Amino acid sequence: NAGVTQTPKFQVLKTGQSMTLQCAQDMNHNSMYWYRQDPGMGLRLIYYSASEGTTDKGEVPNGYNVSRLNKREFSLRLESAAPSQTSVYFCASREGTSRETQYFGPGTRLLVL
Amino acid sequence: KNEVEQSPQNLTAQEGEFITINCSYSVGISALHWLQQHPGGGIVSLFMLSSGKKKHGRLIATINIQEKHSSLHITASHPRDSAVYICAVTLFNFGNEKLTFGTGTRLTIIP
Numbered sequence: 001n002a003g004v005t006q007t008p009k010f011q012v013l014k015t016g017q018s019m020t021l022q023c024a025q026d027m028n029h030n031s032m033y034w035y036r037q038d039p040g041m042g043l044r045l046i047y048y049s050a051s052e053g054t055t056d057k058g059e060v061p062n063g064y065n066v067s068r069l070n071k072r073e074f075s076l077r078l079e080s081a082a083p084s085q086t087s088v089y090f091c092a093s094r095e096g097t098s099r100e101t102q103y104f105g106p107g108t109r110l111l112v113l
Numbered sequence: 114k115n116e117v118e119q120s121p122q123n124l125t126a127q128e129g130e131f132i133t134i135n136c137s138y139s140v141g142i143s144a145l146h147w148l149q150q151h152p153g154g155g156i157v158s159l160f161m162l163s164s165g166k167k168k169h170g171r172l173i174a175t176i177n178i179q180e181k182h183s184s185l186h187i188t189a190s191h192p193r194d195s196a197v198y199i200c201a202v203t204l205f206n207f208g209n210e211k212l213t214f215g216t217g218t219r220l221t222i223i224p
Contacts, residue, residue, distance in 0.1 A: 042117070042199070042214030058211065090156065102146070102212065104156040 001026050004105035006091050012111045013081045021076040021108050023091030031094050032074035033102070034058075034066060036087040043090065049074055081112045116140060119200050119215035127223055132187040134218045136200030139181065146212065147174050147185050148199040156199070159185075192222045 004025045013019055025032065030051045035043040045058030049068040063085060065077045074093075078085060091105040118137045126132055136145070147159040160167050160174040162183065167174050171190075176183040187194055200215040 040216065042115070042216045043201075043212075044214075045211055048211065088154065092156075101158045101161055103158065104148075107154045107156075109154075 006105035010109045025093040029093040033092040034076045035090045117215040125221045134185045136183045142202040146201040150197040
């Protein structure tokens, strides 16, 4: 099993460009998450999907959109990148409830100039 | 005020020392998680607790629900334990789906 995979690993964008971060899991998990991690701050939830076909906003959703394409894949889109979106992005998944372990992808380092 | 506070923020110790990292939270929770983030950036879940104590190898995690406090202990610390340790909770008022994270404790073990 590959677990949770993310692409790309690293990306540089210019302000105003768009891009999609891809995430896939092969553990048949229901719930998937997108977080961002910034220096001096804890991981912050951007969006999550409790099950295939549903998505909900997290703590910092502005400037992002998501798609739960199927049970395996959950993508994060930046329509018009801003320097404030420079961060490390992590995708995660878990079976379902709060009492389950959450599994994280390796992260995508994004730099917006 | 953050709902999840960790201490210390940074900790440097000699190999072999007993390590304690603390996590306090301010509201009711359904579960508490300890995570490890290595210098390469990957995040791994170490423990999930809702009560009592759990042990895995040299790592021990405890939680006191009444005091809203958890500790992560490392016995016989080793340089490979150097990492950022993150506490995260599922808050009752956020429902069952979302984790709230502490800012992490950076642990450095010197040979």
